Amino acid sequence: MIQDMWNALLHQPNTQWVVLSTMLLGIASGVLGSFALLKKQSLIGDAVAHAALPGICIAYLLIGEKQLLVLLLGATATGLLATYLIQLITTTTRIKKDAAICLILSVFFGTGIVLLSKITQQAGGNKSGLDHFIFGQAAAMTRNDVYTMAGAAGGLILIAFLLFKEWKLLIFDPDFAKNSGLPVGLLETLFSTLLVITVVIGIQAVGVILMAALLIIPTISARYWTDRLGWMVVIAGSIGACSGIVGALISTISTGLATGPLIVVTAAGCFIVSFTIGPKRGLIQKLMAHRVRLKEESI
Amino acid sequence: MTYEGWILLTACLVGISCGMVGCFLIVRRMTMLADAISHSVLLGIVLAFLVANSLNGIYMLIGATVIGLVTTFAIQSLHNSGVQEDASIGIVFTTFFAIGVILISLFARDVHLDVEHALMGEIAFIPWNTYTVFGIEIPKATGMLLCITIFALLVILMFYKELKLTSFDAALAVTLGLPVALIHYLLMGLVSITAVGSFDAVGAVLVVSMLVVPGTCAYLLTDRLSVMLLYSCLFGAASAIFGYYGALWLDASISGSMSAAGGILFLLTWVFSPRYGLLRRYRAMITS
Amino acid sequence: MEALNVKDLQVAYDRKAVLDQVELSIPKGSLTAIVGPNGAGKSTLIKAILGMLKRSSGQISILGKPYSPKNRNVGYVPQRGSVDWDFPTNALDVILMGRYGHIGWFKRPSKQDIALAKEALHKLGMADYADRQIRQLSGGQQQRVFLARALVQDAEVYFMDEPFVGVDAKTEKAIIDLLRELKQKGKTVIVVHHDLQTVPEYFDHTLLLNRTVIANGPTEQVFTEDLLQKTYGGALAFFSTNGDKRVMS
Structure with a gap:
């Protein structure tokens, strides 16, 4: 199987493109995920991902064909609507954030399922292939899809690189950021929008249900290796990239397996390794420290 | 009973059992944990199928309850080791769900269990799969749901005081000597079995909407927990019924439509609730 | 008899000791104030005594028996925000x-x-x-x-975490009347208290705390300038008005 993977990677341009794009996606979500985690917004990504489904379906119903860019525009629209509604519910009622997230997530997803079931039974035309958006199917991406996704992911990484220090300050100390004359509102909005875009471009490869994992797992894993934000972003990006590559490769060579779950399981593997041997608060490190302390105390 | 009657009954039972249990999740701010458990339940069901090689309800119930509690425990341990709570939730359930999906695609393809089923349930097929109890032929899934609903109701009635107190003020509960952790796991166990019971009907993902939406509507209408429980059951049943007829009208997925109906009911409550609605807020703002 | 006895209590967050070597006893039937600066571990002390926080070490006894919620002799009023x-x-x-x-x-x-x-x-x-x-x-x-x-x-022994914070004058009066009534019935009340000015007026027993016990005894003996300065690390200003000694933190 490893042999097959190498062959595919070395000789099939299509596979190379798919792998490259999932790698870029992994980096982008690792980077954006790090900021989202520190802003305590990890699960907003989950809501956005689920909420993307009705957007994709509506866009498809409107234009009647599977054109990735338009579908992603639809997904971005409903994704942003979902974040806005969560905000509105928590500010205008006594409903807490967790319940608001769950509510919006499940209702949007349910609506998406209604639309999807309608689309799949519509006679004629090519089978929509929209159900690939649920668990992700990297192999089903066309050349154009791959270009779109790689371009968007590259753009996201570039913006995050340029705005790194501003976002860092914004997250760590919003009041100070405001005092230093940063356009805080603008930066916040930009961040939310980019987070939504990350989720949206990821759903074709990872799927709406599991996309949140790609934002969360590499980021948390990175915490076990470093205490510095800069390194954290780099490590999270690398773990994301790794998961993307491995997941996409296994999925493309053994047809039928959805890409999303494979990427997530790979990322979870990285997490377990980091959790165990990571030098910062990893399990082994903790045990050693405990031992040293016991020794010191007995002396 | 007619085919349609059984479907409606099953859907209502889903709404009622989830609505009841969901209230406690809302007042405890633990709906995300329910989201996690209902996803993980898929893994429990698949594992139970692989081990016992049958889709018997009892095995599924055991498998799912065990995985549900494992999920709760894993999230708690990760959180205790210093990971943010919502991130711990995000790690555990996505991983379990991903493993579940992979196992289904690898091993369980030819049986009744498939990915689509896991996602949105197959309520339309429930009336075909029956057994006979006391001379009445009832669908298996409906029978199991009925038992689960009654069980959940009994547990809530028996431990109502304790559930309420640990939800409201865990510190006082500790000083009164209540086993706070045990009650927490009791509730999570209840969430797991309700999620399994509803799995056939609405699937692993949409269970979340039945757990959260009716309770949230009720939360905007009353200031008494007992009344909230009652309203929540009513909202659950109402989403089921409206959802079913909505699906017939649109000729679309029943479970998705139940969830969407819940969303519409929420929207109405949000705007018109006499206590906490947007209209009332708006009016209060104008008069002041 | 002692209402509360604490021996060798230690509480640590993340390896840092928040409370260390706490030894104290509070007489039955007293109104006790726990006083100390922010971060001195006042709420932590109560929570650790009642088992809401994990103790690294320490024995707690209430009315001569090891503390257990099952005895139902302890009442608790949490901080309002909780x-x-x-x-x-x-x-x-x-x-x-x-x-x-x-x-x-x-x-x-x-x-x-x-x-x-x-x-x-x-x-x-x-x-x-x-x-x-x-x-x-x-x-x-x-x-x-x-x-x-x-x-x-x-209950027999009451623990109250800052009951006077953010309340109106009417409520303050109601609370203090209640405390006195409880005392009259022979109950013990232990209060985390913020307002130094009212300590001598309201409480007959005082515990000065800053990560460990600085002083513990009848208010008139403990509530002195010296010991307060020691508790607050010299961050207090004393001034007098109308002959009364007033304290500002």
Whole structure:
């Protein structure tokens, strides 16, 4: 199987493109995920991902064909609507954030399922292939899809690189950021929008249900290796990239397996390794420290 | 009973059992944990199928309850080791769900269990799969749901005081000597079995909407927990019924439509609730 | 007899000791103030005593017996911010929760429990607010509800975490009347207290705390400039008005 993977990677341009794009996606979500985690917004990504489904379906119903860019525009629209509604519910009622997230997530997803079931039974035309958006199917991406996704992911990484220090300050100390004359509102909005875009471009490869994992797992894993934000972003990006590559490769060579779950399981593997041997608060490190302390105390 | 009657009954039972249990999740701010458990339940069901090689309800119930509690425990341990709570939730359930999906695609393809089923349930097929109890032929899934609903109701009635107190003020509960952790796991166990019971009907993902939406509507209408429980059951049943007829009208997925109906009911409550609605807020703002 | 005895108590967060080598005893029937600067571990002390926080070491005994919630001789009034005010419940219902320890598993509150709760509401001047959702009460009224709840617990030793913070004058009066009444009945009340000025007036026993016990004894012996300076690390200013000694932190 490893042999097959190498062959595919070395000789099939299509596979190379798919792998490259999932790698870029992994980096982008690792980077954006790090900021989202520190802003305590990890699960907003989950809501956005689920909420993307009705957007994709509506866009498809409107234009009647599977054109990735338009579908992603639809997904971005409903994704942003979902974040806005969560905000509105928590500010205008006594409903807490967790319940608001769950509510919006499940209702949007349910609506998406209604639309999807309608689309799949519509006679004629090519089978929509929209159900690939649920668990992700990297192999089903066309050349154009791959270009779109790689371009968007590259753009996201570039913006995050340029705005790194501003976002860092914004997250760590919003009041100070405001005092230093940063356009805080603008930066916040930009961040939310980019987070939504990350989720949206990821759903074709990872799927709406599991996309949140790609934002969360590499980021948390990175915490076990470093205490510095800069390194954290780099490590999270690398773990994301790794998961993307491995997941996409296994999925493309053994047809039928959805890409999303494979990427997530790979990322979870990285997490377990980091959790165990990571030098910062990893399990082994903790045990050693405990031992040293016991020794010191007995002396 | 007619085919349609059984479907409606099953859907209502889903709404009622989830609505009841969901209230406690809302007042405890633990709906995300329910989201996690209902996803993980898929893994429990698949594992139970692989081990016992049958889709018997009892095995599924055991498998799912065990995985549900494992999920709760894993999230708690990760959180205790210093990971943010919502991130711990995000790690555990996505991983379990991903493993579940992979196992289904690898091993369980030819049986009744498939990915689509896991996602949105197959309520339309429930009336075909029956057994006979006391001379009445009832669908298996409906029978199991009925038992689960009654069980959940009994547990809530028996431990109502304790559930309420640990939800409201865990510190006082500790000083009164209540086993706070045990009650927490009791509730999570209840969430797991309700999620399994509803799995056939609405699937692993949409269970979340039945757990959260009716309770949230009720939360905007009353200031008494007992009344909230009652309203929540009513909202659950109402989403089921409206959802079913909505699906017939649109000729679309029943479970998705139940969830969407819940969303519409929420929207109405949000705007018109006499206590906490947007209209009332708006009016209060104008008069002041 | 001693109401509370603590031996060698240590509490640590993340390896850093928040409380260390705490040894103290509080006489039965006293009104005790726990006083100390922010971060001195006052709330932590109460929570550790009542087992809401993990102790690294320490033995706690209440009225001569090792502490266990099963003895039902301890009442607790949490800091006001610690519960969810949107919880679907009203004032009377919250007070009834104080009876849950006595009611026991599987049973509902009896008529007698309800009567007790109503009486407590009445005593704190809250009889008209029984049906109010708790968010709709003012800060002082919320505090009185929690006191009423402690009252119906019918405990011997009460722990209260900053009951006077953010309350109106009427509530402050109601609280202090209640404390005195409890004392008269022979109960012990231990209060985390912020307002140094009122310590000598309200409390007969004082515990000065800053990560460990600085001093513990009758208020007139402990509440001195010297010991207070030691507790607050010299960050206090003393000045007098009308012959009274006033303290500002």
